[in-house]
Amino acid sequence: MKNYLNLFLLTGALFFSACNKFLDIVPKTQVPDVEQFSTEQGFKDALAGVYIIAKSSETYGKELSFSTIEHLISSWDVTANTLPQQLTLFNYGHVDVINRFNTIFSVQYYTVAHLNSILQNLESRRSVLITPGLYEVVKAECLALRAYIHFDLMRLYGPVPSDPTNGNKLAYVTLFNREINQRISFEAFKANIFADLEEATNLIKPFDPLLTYSMADVRNPNGSGSSFKPTDNFLSYRNMRMNYYAMKALDARAHLWYGDKNEAYVSAKEVVEAKNADGGLKFKLASGADYTATNYVLTTEHILGLYAFDMGKTYTDNFGNANFKKGTAATTITSQLYGNTGTDFRESSLWNLITLANGSRANVIRKYWVTTDNVTVTTDYKQIPLIRTSELYLILAEAAPFAEGVNYLKTFRIARNIGALTNPIDYPTLVQEVVKEYRKEFYGEGQSYYAYKRLNVPKQQILFVPATAVVNYLLPMPTVETTN
Template sequence: MKKIYKLLTVLFLSLSLTSCLNEWLTVNPKTDMTRDILFSTESGFKDALTGVYIQLKSGNGYGDALTMTTIEHLVTSWDVTSATTQQRLNQFLYTDAGVETAMSSIFSQQYSVIASINAILDQIDNKKDIFVTDKMYELIKGEALALRALCHLDILRLFGPVPTVTTADNILPYVKTLSREAVPHLNFAAFKTELLKDLNDAEQLLKVADPVQNYSMLDLRRPGPTYTFNPTDTYFAFRHIRMNYYAIKALKARAYLWFGDNTNAFANAKEVIDAKNSDGSSKFTLGTSADMTAGNLNLPSEHIFAVYEFSLLTKYNNMFANGTIKKGSAETTIKSQLYGNTGTDIRETYLWELITQANQAKTYIIKKYKVNDAPTNMTTDYRQIPLIRIAEMYLIAVEAAPSLSESQAYWSTFRTARNISVSTLPVDPAMLKDEVMKEYRKEFYAEGQAFFNYKRMNLPKNKILYASTSASVVLNYIVPLPKTELINTNK
């Protein structure tokens, strides 16, 4: 047990490693020798990829801004104070100085992660002969390619056009190299091509290297000689917090849906839903009331890919438990407006709590990140922020299935797991999307997915739950590029 926690500490908690990596991976001639030293061994590549995962959970990335706060303020998920950056995010006032800073920070953070990934990919093929562990080269390269696609996709979803309203104009850079030269912007179609190539290449590499296909997620949480999974190197373990093979398939489903390719979106989502362990059980299962009553409020059985946050309970206490981030004081705000006052929906029943703040004001807080801070073993350590869940795959399948009967089957399974009545899907595609969007809003609260799906569907203001009354009637879903970019780009 102590050995496993020591491993996780090395993998995900070493802030000093991040600092060192930032120094190692800076693109200038003075550090070329340092990079050569880092990438002269297999362990150096492992350390570099570990640094990428640490960067992912930055406050300007998936540890906060792209999951819990900034991105959620765009859809008014939280109560705000007047004349603050948070309120101006609600109003889509992108020219506000505070909003510009918030968006610029996300932009630069994503490209900073991409730079670290590119440092790995710049060296890995030329250093293939230094890999001594079977399949380690394929594992690291595959993960790096897919992580590069993940970061670029969210840059596109935030700063790019509404996907149903695109032109041939250049929009964003797809950065694949380490260079001091300007990186040209690509148009939507070219950006899509580069992103899908990274995902396809990553899939082929992890298809032969990732143990996730042969072992359950539980097995991969507890590697060792006394367990089913006993790898030659524990770097092959903990696939739930690594970009694994099924995470790539799920990311492809998300990307294809963004690009309007329902056929491929459905095919990839279905593969993840249908994934089985050797005993025939499902690899990823929809959470139920049993998970909620057990205190697993972030539904870890659904996590296809998550970032590990050792201090998640501290983050919860500092952000949510004290009412800093809150939503409404009346039952109607959450129970009625969000969930329809079903009285049975497990999200309605278990995820929210009415608290009394220090000033005696009452308010609702979400408990999704209230985790056990002292798990007895790795199999119950759920201190993770989900980036892709099986619930999303079900909703993609509902929306993208080739027939209404197939859509209805996935819809029924999903709603049954959430303990709500199984409604009949409308025949009209636009109305069906409206029903799916309602579930995205309920399901991914504090996970950062609602804004992206409102944007993907290009929904008007009156379709956005909690939309700010002071926001423009015609919403501007396209966040402007930062005035000062922290990477070299040009059009």
């Protein structure tokens, strides 16, 4: 049997894209790894290269943010006999669907291979890293990113967590070599995720400036009003790097997936209660002011995001022309999605009913709309969200003791200007309310599908699903992994 994970690990040299300053991540050259890891800068560039790969359109730049993953829960209107329609029908046997999931699977493991190459060179060439803390930070980010990607592979291709024996086993790849990577049990895969996260958080905690400075400071190093004055910008812009709090947030997300509510509660609470030196919360929920400032992607909430210098083009190519749209009447959004509150910031600000060249109308989400010119560090919103503060509040709503969980949900809803909520009578009712908020909050980000799968939500509770669809959360193993 041909094992795809072995195919791309056979290469003798790994190529990484170097970069200009971090906010202008644009590949400018490729350097074989024999030279790449001969200097500290080589390690930094190699890690920057991983973030570049992660924002490719095949994964978090499109398919695992607003495209494929959202089609699985019918977020967008589709045309008959197209790939998007087959996705809304869960037709995993369709050739185009097979190819799409093959590509996602391949690129995710390809990214893991890059991470493993860095990790192995960190050990074999550790003497190159003489700057205090550089070894620890690079290794921590690589380990945590490896956990992040593997966890998403499990969430997409693995079983529903409440029934782990019914679904695919996957490989957790920790080495860059020529060996066949064996698929392991659900529990063994889980153990690897948390082992990587535990080691990563322990390594980075003494060195991550985000524990000392505010997110505003690390986003504006050496800037006016910023108390963060690094001599090396490698530790700047922690909102776009796998930082300590992103690791804890991922730990919370993963523990909730696996049903470990106590652990999810502890990790999520550490993030939402983290404070700056002045006593203010380090990670605040967004407010109406963010929408007024056209910060529709809510970068102020990003615990971890990927800088996307081409987000303006992404919006134009996918939303500006209504390739991704939902419904032809305003009520599709205001009533069906948001419940016609009349106050919800997302309901009033996040969507636009546009008229197309042919005279038809369509609801288009503004989430990825950005101004591309004349922006500053604080007004540059070109960022793909991977983990947001709002998710931590929803995790706590499920994971906290019941009364406390209700309060976390209410706090979140107040931030979205929909404070009124009749107290849920029991925990299942609370979870139903949380699921509704996942749908509204993470539209176009991919997290709603994972919430549905985690809870094995039945068809009747999935908004917009086609009447003819047979909901199926169990993707087959990609054929690149199984075909002779």
